[in-house]
Amino acid sequence: MSFGEPEGYDGLARPRSLGGRGRPQAVAAAVCLVLGLGLVTGAVTGSWLAGDSGDGGARDAFTAAGDLWHSVPVDQLLPPTVQGRGAGPGGADRTWTRVAVAPDGDCAGAFDPLLAKVLDPVGCTRLLRATYTDATQSHVTTVGLLFAKADAAAMTALAGRFEKEGLGSRTDLMPLPYAAEGTVAAGFGAPQRASWTVSVLTDAPVVVYAVSGWADARTVDEPEPAEEAMESGATSAPAQAGLGHEAQGLADRVERALRKNVGTPTEHPS
Numbered sequence: 226m227s228f229g230e231p232e233g234y235d236g237l238a239r240p241r242s243l244g245g246r247g248r249p250q251a252v253a254a255a256v257c258l259v260l261g262l263g264l265v266t267g268a269v270t271g272s273w274l275a276g277d278s279g280d281g282g283a284r285d286a287f288t289a290a291g292d293l294w295h296s297v298p299v300d301q302l303l304p305p306t307v308q309g310r311g312a313g314p315g316g317a318d319r320t321w322t323r324v325a326v327a328p329d330g331d332c333a334g335a336f337d338p339l340l341a342k343v344l345d346p347v348g349c350t351r352l353l354r355a356t357y358t359d360a361t362q363s364h365v366t367t368v369g370l371l372f373a374k375a376d377a378a379a380m381t382a383l384a385g386r387f388e389k390e391g392l393g394s395r396t397d398l399m400p401l402p403y404a405a406e407g408t409v410a411a412g413f414g415a416p417q418r419a420s421w422t423v424s425v426l427t428d429a430p431v432v433v434y435a436v437s438g439w440a441d442a443r444t445v446d447e448p449e450p451a452e453e454a455m456e457s458g459a460t461s462a463p464a465q466a467g468l469g470h471e472a473q474g475l476a477d478r479v480e481r482a483l484r485k486n487v488g489t490p491t492e493h494p495s
Contacts, residue, residue: 290429343392370432
């Protein structure tokens, strides 16, 4: 950009060149103009990078995640086999094998009434559930993906409530397992719940949960949330059996599979 020699006016309002002592002021003004344009351009560019463009990308990803239940095969969201490297107690590896997949549907009857009430503000478009067993078939774990109807603000509000009120640690808010006849999980009912985790995502309209127990259908008098059962030195029966790691490890890896599939065009689930 080039500038012609600016003009000013003398005491009689006649035009004159801004030379001599006036030239520094003119140069300073031109520099300020250039800097001002640069700052404005930078601000606009910054708003594109950190504002509208980024927000639009986040909104697109949020929407795409909410559609995965009908655009991605169930075997990709709830794989037949899940590898849990370092997921067990002491960093031991885990392998989970799927033994049953629940028919997909809405959330009617899928949760105890109190948990259903807590989750109600985000709604339920579809619920996918599957039950897995470990390599020794000693433990069973149900993992679920609740695809919500809510927007990002509602999901953030629910996640904040879980965090603030400690809802994920309340035994009256445990998810229900999915039992299937003819499998090692046939006796996995509500009384058999030993450890659990519930994660309300804020970058996707999804609630990820898992609940674990013993495969021999033993009842559990004092279930323990996965976060507590995984603590070093925990002595409860679920903790000693590694059932906290079973629930948390499987839930984490299903969540990773969910994120991996965001934006991936695939066939309708079978």
